[in-house]
Amino acid sequence: MSALLELRQVKMRFGGLYAVNDLSFQIQPGELLGLIGPNGAGKTTVFNVITGVYTPTEGSVSLNGEVISKMKPYQITERGIARTFQNIRLFGALSVLENVMIGAFARHRTALAGALMRSPAVVLEDASLREQSMRLLSTFDLLSVAHARSRDLPYGLQRRLEIARALATQPKLLLLDEPAAGMNPQESEELMHLIRRLRDEMGQTVLLIEHDMKVVMGICERVLVMDYGVLIAQGAPEVIRKDPKVIEAYLGEPV
Amino acid sequence: MVYGVLRMINFAHGEVYMAGAYVAYLAVEGDWFGVRTQPAWWNVTLMVLCAMVFCMLLGVLIERLAYKPVRKASRLIALITAIGVSYLLQNVALLIFGASPKYAIVELSAPATQEAAVTGFRISTGQAILLITTIIFMVLLRIIVQYTRFGRGMRAVSQDMQAASLMGVPSDRVIMGTFALGAALAGAGGAMTAAFVGNQIFPLFGFMPGVKAFVSAVLGGIGNIPGAVLGGLLLGVIEALVGGNPTLTGYRDAVAFFVLIAVLLFRPAGLLGKSVQEKV
Amino acid sequence: MIKGYPRLLLFVLVTIVLLWGLDRLLFGLTSNGALGLYQYRVFILIPLLYITLAVSLNLINGITGQFSLGHAGFFAIGAYLSAGFSKFYASQWLAGMPPSMQGVMQIVFLLIALLIGGIAAALAGLLIGAPTLRLKGDYLAIATLGFGEIIRIMFENANTFGGPRGFTDLPQWTGFGFFWYALVAVGCIAVCRNLLQSAHGLAFLSVREDEVAAESMGINTTRYKVMAFILGAAFAGIAGSLLSHYEGSIYPNGFNLDVSIMIVAMVVLGGQGSITGAVLAGAGLKMLEEALRFLPEFSLFGRTFQPLDLRYLVFALVLILTMIFRQQGLLGHREFGWKTIGIGKRSKVEANG
Numbered sequence: 001m002s003a004l005l006e007l008r009q010v011k012m013r014f015g016g017l018y019a020v021n022d023l024s025f026q027i028q029p030g031e032l033l034g035l036i037g038p039n040g041a042g043k044t045t046v047f048n049v050i051t052g053v054y055t056p057t058e059g060s061v062s063l064n065g066e067v068i069s070k071m072k073p074y075q076i077t078e079r080g081i082a083r084t085f086q087n088i089r090l091f092g093a094l095s096v097l098e099n100v101m102i103g104a105f106a107r108h109r110t111a112l113a114g115a116l117m118r119s120p121a122v123v124l125e126d127a128s129l130r131e132q133s134m135r136l137l138s139t140f141d142l143l144s145v146a147h148a149r150s151r152d153l154p155y156g157l158q159r160r161l162e163i164a165r166a167l168a169t170q171p172k173l174l175l176l177d178e179p180a181a182g183m184n185p186q187e188s189e190e191l192m193h194l195i196r197r198l199r200d201e202m203g204q205t206v207l208l209i210e211h212d213m214k215v216v217m218g219i220c221e222r223v224l225v226m227d228y229g230v231l232i233a234q235g236a237p238e239v240i241r242k243d244p245k246v247i248e249a250y251l252g253e254p255v
Numbered sequence: 256m257v258y259g260v261l262r263m264i265n266f267a268h269g270e271v272y273m274a275g276a277y278v279a280y281l282a283v284e285g286d287w288f289g290v291r292t293q294p295a296w297w298n299v300t301l302m303v304l305c306a307m308v309f310c311m312l313l314g315v316l317i318e319r320l321a322y323k324p325v326r327k328a329s330r331l332i333a334l335i336t337a338i339g340v341s342y343l344l345q346n347v348a349l350l351i352f353g354a355s356p357k358y359a360i361v362e363l364s365a366p367a368t369q370e371a372a373v374t375g376f377r378i379s380t381g382q383a384i385l386l387i388t389t390i391i392f393m394v395l396l397r398i399i400v401q402y403t404r405f406g407r408g409m410r411a412v413s414q415d416m417q418a419a420s421l422m423g424v425p426s427d428r429v430i431m432g433t434f435a436l437g438a439a440l441a442g443a444g445g446a447m448t449a450a451f452v453g454n455q456i457f458p459l460f461g462f463m464p465g466v467k468a469f470v471s472a473v474l475g476g477i478g479n480i481p482g483a484v485l486g487g488l489l490l491g492v493i494e495a496l497v498g499g500n501p502t503l504t505g506y507r508d509a510v511a512f513f514v515l516i517a518v519l520l521f522r523p524a525g526l527l528g529k530s531v532q533e534k535v
Numbered sequence: 536m537i538k539g540y541p542r543l544l545l546f547v548l549v550t551i552v553l554l555w556g557l558d559r560l561l562f563g564l565t566s567n568g569a570l571g572l573y574q575y576r577v578f579i580l581i582p583l584l585y586i587t588l589a590v591s592l593n594l595i596n597g598i599t600g601q602f603s604l605g606h607a608g609f610f611a612i613g614a615y616l617s618a619g620f621s622k623f624y625a626s627q628w629l630a631g632m633p634p635s636m637q638g639v640m641q642i643v644f645l646l647i648a649l650l651i652g653g654i655a656a657a658l659a660g661l662l663i664g665a666p667t668l669r670l671k672g673d674y675l676a677i678a679t680l681g682f683g684e685i686i687r688i689m690f691e692n693a694n695t696f697g698g699p700r701g702f703t704d705l706p707q708w709t710g711f712g713f714f715w716y717a718l719v720a721v722g723c724i725a726v727c728r729n730l731l732q733s734a735h736g737l738a739f740l741s742v743r744e745d746e747v748a749a750e751s752m753g754i755n756t757t758r759y760k761v762m763a764f765i766l767g768a769a770f771a772g773i774a775g776s777l778l779s780h781y782e783g784s785i786y787p788n789g790f791n792l793d794v795s796i797m798i799v800a801m802v803v804l805g806g807q808g809s810i811t812g813a814v815l816a817g818a819g820l821k822m823l824e825e826a827l828r829f830l831p832e833f834s835l836f837g838r839t840f841q842p843l844d845l846r847y848l849v850f851a852l853v854l855i856l857t858m859i860f861r862q863q864g865l866l867g868h869r870e871f872g873w874k875t876i877g878i879g880k881r882s883k884v885e886a887n888g
Contacts, residue, residue: 053751072750077752077753082751089748091744092744092745093808094737094741098737102734102740102749102752102754106753110735112735116726116730118543119543120540122733122735126732126734129734169753321855325858334676335799335858336858338604338799338854339855342850342851342854347848350840350844350845350848466677466681473674505688505691506688506692508688509685509688509689511681512680512681512682512684513681515678516678519667519670
């Protein structure tokens with residue numbers, strides 16, 4: 001089976017420091033994969049490299065066999081990778097619906113000139129984008145706040161909205177950066193359930209960063225562990241849990 | 256300097272400089288301390304001090320009234336406010352003094368020379384005094400920034416305003432102090448330029464120097480002091496070349512902008528600067 | 536109900552007829568003396584021009600969030616280049632035509648001149664936009680300020696265009712003026728409104744809100760920024776063409792930094808991103824400025840002042856006070872349209888939602 005995403009010996013250097021060093025891994029279609037590691041292990045940097053925010057110093061990233069590591073973020077999104085951010089980055093002044101519509105807009109086909117004249121094609125497309133977005137909002141239980149300003153939402157809903165917005169771009173691969181951060185145990189459990197459903201019902205491939213190992217262990221079939229920019233272990237959660245290197249990296253924390 | 260601390264271009268800095276020049280003009284016109292009738296080193300110094308004090312107050316006023324309320328808002332808002340303040344001061348000066356150029360020079364250049372002769376230096380021009388004073392000010396500034404408590408506070412605030420205030424740095428007072436210091440220096444600069452070099456004083460007195468100072472800083476690399484000096488020299492040379500060429504002389508004022516746009520396009524970090532990647 | 540292109544065409548035709556009717560009405564009023572020609576000019580015509588300028592700058596500053604201080608530059612390019620075309624070429628061609636055709640051809644040439652002004656300014660927008668948009672905030676503001684000044688200084692030094700003495704004896708093809716000024720203002724508002732109503736408009740807004748997130752949503756932020764500059768510049772250029780074809784003479788100083796700052800003040804006061812706000816503030820500030828002319832003069836600091844001298848002070852205060860007390864401007868992001876006053880079809884909106 002060919003990999004959906006493949007990282008090959010990726011290195012990312014900032015000044016004299018390697019934030020990511022010689023990282024290689026693959027993601028298969030339909031996988032729900034966890035990326036864990038202590039603070040500062042380089043997890044978010046991996047996301048930034050995959051999504052094109054950073055160009056890797058060395059090595060390559062490819063999606064379905066196409067090298068994407070030199071592309072701009074928007075080109076990578078067009079090719080099917082979407083993400084959320086650790087420190088939520090919604091379009092604050094815009095409504096919940098508009099946020100999701102911007103995601104859906106990634107698949108638009110009409111020209112800008114048409115929009116200026118409000119051509120029939122644009123009107124039709126807008127209606128379909130809106131409908132699509134509303135459907136997504138209902139999946140994420142956000143319909144009741146569709147017209148609220150996204151900045152005014154409570155924190156947990158903002159996180160959910162960010163995932164909905166990323167999904168609206170119809171990604172082949174969804175990257176979630178600490179989606180449960182700052183949530184209470186109940187909220188985070190609901191969220192994990194939702195992520196699981198995305199995979200099981202829609203076949204969505206997901207790569208998930210999480211600081212809290214318990215969360216990841218609960219839903220991922222496979223886990224990657226990073227420390228100091230290096231991949232120190234990968235495998236099923238039960239195996240990872242007993243890996244001495246992982247225990248050392250998380251020294252003192254119950255795993 | 257203020258930029259370094261607040262990460263914000265102070266558009267109004269040039270206008271404070273202008274205010275310093277107008278103080279010099281008033282002093283000469285009004286013959287304060289006898290600067291016009293009996294110029295001597297001490298009353299000229301007093302005049303510059305007056306300009307510094309006035310500009311310091313002006314700087315603090317601007318900071319308190321206009322900048323402080325918007326400090327926590329977005330950069331764009333701070334920027335618009337700064338442009339507004341700059342524009343306001345220009346037009347206040349226009350109202351008070353009118354558009355016609357004023358001079359503070361004639362009576363002062365000769366005594367400046369005499370004074371120099373008395374103290375034993377062999378200086379023949381006002382520029383030289385200006386240069387020396389500038390160097391003294393620079394050294395003083397360096398000492399303040401590096402070695403005093405206030406300087407440490409300034410450096411801390413420039414790194415991270417919130418963290419600094421959590422660590423007990425009175426960031427509000429430090430910022431105000433920075434403004435006061437920067438404004439006082441700008442005022443001294445304005446007064447001395449008007450008095451010793453004899454530039455015309457008009458409401459836009461500070462505008463082009465402000466732009467040029469900014470262009471020099473960008474050319475050299477923001478936050479890099481040797482870079483800014485190099486940038487300033489380079490800009491001066493280019494301007495002189497263009498101004499000396501008869502077919503191009505009309506474009507003299509556009510040079511700074513051309514240079515700015517060229518630098519921003521081809522080497523945004525400046526000649527000596529390092530590029531910084533935005534953190535996500 | 537008519538939909539699609541026929542509806543667009545109908546809208547355009549109705550607008551033209553309405554504006555033409557209004558034009559004739561105003562013309563009638565001014566010819567029988569009910570409305571002074573001067574009052575007409577300063578309270579109707581010039582505010583219309585500034586509505587176009589404010590709405591077009593709002594596209595760049597307010598909607599896309601790219602702070603530009605160089606709008607007067609685009610305005611100048613449109614004014615000068617279109618007038619150059621009309622004075623040096625089109626008037627000659629027109630003179631060589633049979634008198635019966637001249638009336639029609641004058642309108643054709645005016646349209647071409649407006650187009651030239653718009654395209655020239657759009658090209659300048661592309662030229663300045665594409666490379667400088669890598670800059671952010673303060674840098675962009677100074678770079679665009681520099682661009683505006685460069686343009687002004689270039690025209691000041693261009694003898695073909697009269698240099699500092701101004702470009703004069705230009706054909707005054709907009710005639711009475713109202714029709715053309717209003718047509719451009721309505722066109723500019725309609726285009727911006729259409730844009731904001733479509734998902735394309737959301738793409739522009741997302742650039743203002745968060746560039747990194749916008750990129751990660753598949754939006755080519757550079758492209759949208761450049762498009763905003765091109766569109767905004769084009770309308771400023773067309774506004775410039777109107778000015779030169781109405782006034783008959785233009786001067787480099789009419790396009791200085793004061794003009795750019797005034798337009799910025801209009802956008803800021805109206806609420807960055809709000810088209811309605813830009814319209815109201817654009818017309819309002821301009822009328823306020825003109826109204827200052829009618830106040831009595833006063834004395835201060837031993838000098839006599841015309842209240843008009845205070846206008847730039849007023850603009851500066853507008854900028855500062857709006858920022859301190861009401862950062863979202865008068866209208867914030869809200870729009871004020873038919874629906875707000877209850878004429879629209881509310882049910883349709885809800886059916887969609």
